[in-house]
Amino acid sequence: MWTEIQIETTEDGADLLAASLAELTGGVEIRDAQTLISVMAGRAVVVALCPPDQAEEVLAAADEVLGFARAAGTKVDPVAIRTRSAQEEEWRDIWKQFFRSTRIGQRFVVRPSWDQGSTLHGDHIIDLDPGRAFGTGAHPSTRLVIALAEGLADAGQNPIRVLDLGCGSGILAIAAARLWPTAEILAVDNDSEATACTDENLERNHVTTVVTETGILSESMGTFDLVLANIQADVLCPLAADFWRSTRAGGHVLLSGILVEQADIVRDAFLAAGFAFDERRDDGEWAGLRCSRPSNTGVRA
DSSP: OEEEEEEEEEHHHHHHHHHHHHHHHSOOEEEOTTSSSOOOTTEEEEEEEEOGGGHHHHHHHHHHHHHHHHHTTOOOOSOEEEEEEEOHHHHHHHHHHHOOOEEETTTEEEEOTTOOOOOOTTOEEEEOOOOSSSOOSOSHHHHHHHHHHHHHHHTTOOOSEEEEESOTTSHHHHHHHHHOTTOEEEEEESOHHHHHHHHHHHHHTTOOSEEEEESOOOGGGOOEEEEEEEOOHHHHGGGHHHHHHHEEEEEEEEEEEEEGGGHHHHHHHHHHTTOEEEEEEEETTEEEEEEEOOTTOOOOO
8 A cells, every 4th residue: 555645836846846755755756738647737746656654754855845945936836735545556557548559759669568559660669567667658858868869870870888877667778779789788777666677678578688787877887889868957967077987989978857948057067078969859848968978088087
């Protein structure tokens, strides 16, 4: 048995809440006007599942975050809070009403076990049921990274080592394995539940070229020709120098999880770290960026 906590606020308020509550609960769901379970434009709902004895702590943390936001001048009101008891099976059944076989980019089809959909010759199939780890292909930020990766493949890029940082469900690692079957791919997340979910999806999709690791970006991982990261802007920016050290000369980083109004901030952080800015794509309220490490650069501190 779980306690489901739904907190409806403004989109800005939801971003702050999600970052805070995810640390307590191991992950949250954000529903807005762009998601399958949608809400009114300009509003968003943060959904967290926690054991019943943790609900008071989660609600207190939410109240504290919203209070700080108000004091800083961020509009968060009106706020509506709903709690209820929920079985994990019930949560999965709700998704069956909304998550169907979905075409992403030019050649990817993401399909759940209850809807095989239709495919075309040459499609890359990713079999994936929604789980508690982020990443079903339904969110614009996931679609943006996959579309940017397809663009690199179409341009003839053939990375030898690929990193999926913040792998969640593993969908980006699986997409990379479909695009570059001979690449060595590392899928990393700081949440052990996410890496366990990735392992399950790798097995389901018969992908053997991906290795998972629970942890954070570090020099011990070596360097990569391509780094995929669908992570919030406030996490990406402080890591720009670490991305630089982890990217081989001539390599690329594909970034999303970025609201359109944050895109310039993230771009500037990566430019300051030494990257070149190559491309931006928008999908609704979300942006995806492609940056590269120039091949004629040395090592930065």
